[in-house]
Amino acid sequence: MWYNNILETIGNTPLVKLNTITKNVPGTILAKIETTNPGNSIKDRMAIKMIDDAEKSGKLKPGGTIIEGTSGNTGMGLAMAAIVKGYKCIFTTTDKQSKEKVDALRAFGAEVIVCPTNVEPEDPRSYYSVSSRLEREVPNSWKPNQYDNLANSQAHYEQTGPEIWEQTEGKITHLVVGVGTGGTISGTGKYLKEKNPNIQIWGIDTYGSVFKKYKETGIFDKDEIYPYITEGIGEDFLPANVNFDVIDLFEKVTDKDAALMTRDIARKEGIFVGNSAGAAIGGLIQLKDKLKPEDVVVVIFHDHGSRYMGKMYNEDWLRERGFLQDEKLTAKSILAKKETTEIVTLDATKSVLEAINTIKSMNISQIPVTQQGMIVGKIAESDILSALLENPGLKSAAISEIMTATFPFVDLNTSIDKISSLINKENSAVLVEDESGKIEIITQYDIINAISG
Structure with a gap:
């Protein structure tokens, strides 16, 4: 048996028992x-449904252009369908989305416009507004509008809900879903509640989003809105696809917990998933006291970990945000193990001869060069040798004439792996500003000492 095109392979995804990460x-x-x-990703389901409905209604015509605001996954589904069906695609997205998502959309031939995250939805620069403007300007174009297009929810009512019901033989008691457009939770939840009204539908939200408070109070609180890192869930407005009557409760998960849980799913279950899966499992663990041993809980794992290699799966990215603490050696812990010594520097106006004498007397090979107290370069034994072989008269010249680029600067949270990669033939050290604002130097010897110590 074969499929006529790639779109026919959408759906019928497996249901897999989690054994380690949720053991408690x-x-x-x-x-x-x-x-x-x-x-x-799950967005393939509703992307094809929205296109099919638009073709039937005449909104999407042959040779047309699909224009959509997307965090990446919906765009991937739309781009894939567009290739098979002969449409062009223009997508707007936000600058908080992972580079991998943007690159993947471009790999499918789509044009991608990156817009700022930290603006109101009505702002002309927002990815919602830019996509709406393009729809008005580009001839023969159609905007699916995944947030308010109810074909989104309908796709999950027709597919995801029935699949889960059959796969659990009707034993499901709880559905846990990260909520962004609301299509997955609302469509799947509606189908399941029609089968059994006692099934609990739990939505996972993030701090900086309006869903939880709106569900609990009916108040749309703009003060709740602020930028957040978690991708694929939460919103700063109320999409038509979020059916609050279907969702029994919302639980908020922090950016940090969502990011670290995403990594844990890969490490503890061998399932390589994206950021919203980490948020969903984080939320489920927070809600565990509401569950009984006989319950059957289904958690949606929305998308693939390969889209987050530069973020949740990158230790330096996590450290920069304070999400990982000293699991590995960092600049801070290397400095803590290092003997306190005053960093030797030379002013850029000093002569090459003075540099030679300093290098000899201090038994060092490279020295940072300063100008008005700021580090502006470095001078090394090899630089001096090369310069003097070319022109012996340079002994009396200022070292600014032969200095090279400064050592790389790193912050206190930079990992030992990153520091090691920066130390090479050109750079025998890196510079770091300690907590008091003092500049320190880390050499290869300091790294070896920290590891062996």
């Missing part, structure tokens, strides 16, 4: 692995 959560915890869709 009562009940049977099952993950719906949506990464097996051809675009590696």
